[in-house]
Amino acid sequence: MELDDLPLAEFAFPGPLRDKLVAAILSGAKTSTTGLLIGYECANEPLPEVGQLSAVVDSAGRRVAVIELTEVRVIRLADVDLEHALAEGEGDESVAQWRAGHETFWHSAEVRAELSDPGFTVNDDTLVVTERFRLVHAV
Numbered sequence: 001m002e003l004d005d006l007p008l009a010e011f012a013f014p015g016p017l018r019d020k021l022v023a024a025i026l027s028g029a030k031t032s033t034t035g036l037l038i039g040y041e042c043a044n045e046p047l048p049e050v051g052q053l054s055a056v057v058d059s060a061g062r063r064v065a066v067i068e069l070t071e072v073r074v075i076r077l078a079d080v081d082l083e084h085a086l087a088e089g090e091g092d093e094s095v096a097q098w099r100a101g102h103e104t105f106w107h108s109a110e111v112r113a114e115l116s117d118p119g120f121t122v123n124d125d126t127l128v129v130t131e132r133f134r135l136v137h138a139v
Contacts, residue, residue: 003063003139009054013110018059021090025056026065026138030089036106037074037127042115048072048131064139071132078124087132 011021011033024030040047048054048069055063077099085098092098103122105111112120 003055003066006053006055006063006066008063009056009067011056012105014059014061017105022056022058022064024089025067025135027089028135030087031134032084032087032089032130032132034080034084034088034102034131035129036111036115036122037129038115039111040129047074047129053136062139065135066137067133068136069131069133071130073130074127075130076124077122077126077128080128080130084130084132 010018011025012018021030021033050069050072052069054067054069056065056067058064080095080099082095085092085095088098090098090101092101106122107120112118
């Protein structure tokens, strides 16, 4: 399959955070990610599947890498473990630190607008989609 034919893997929103995450993927430091289940539901998108290949895009919309999903789980936010948090490659040293950063992102105006819910907040029972992936190819 050609790089241009692959579905896009967009991490965060274009800007400094996406640039940081893409750099972590390209360096091999980032091998997992977490999204909100409600985000898939609001966008009417199917959940990702193990074996799926995706093209990682940078803030400029360029396809810079191919990743393959190796694990997909739907779990409660409270059940995210340290192994997953560390594999996100964002420098967090504890689940609490990881969660604080993710809550800041998920409570942002951009995410709330995407969900069409200006008061959206997460709690222990919020369902999240955790994904593990491997870097297949960097452009």
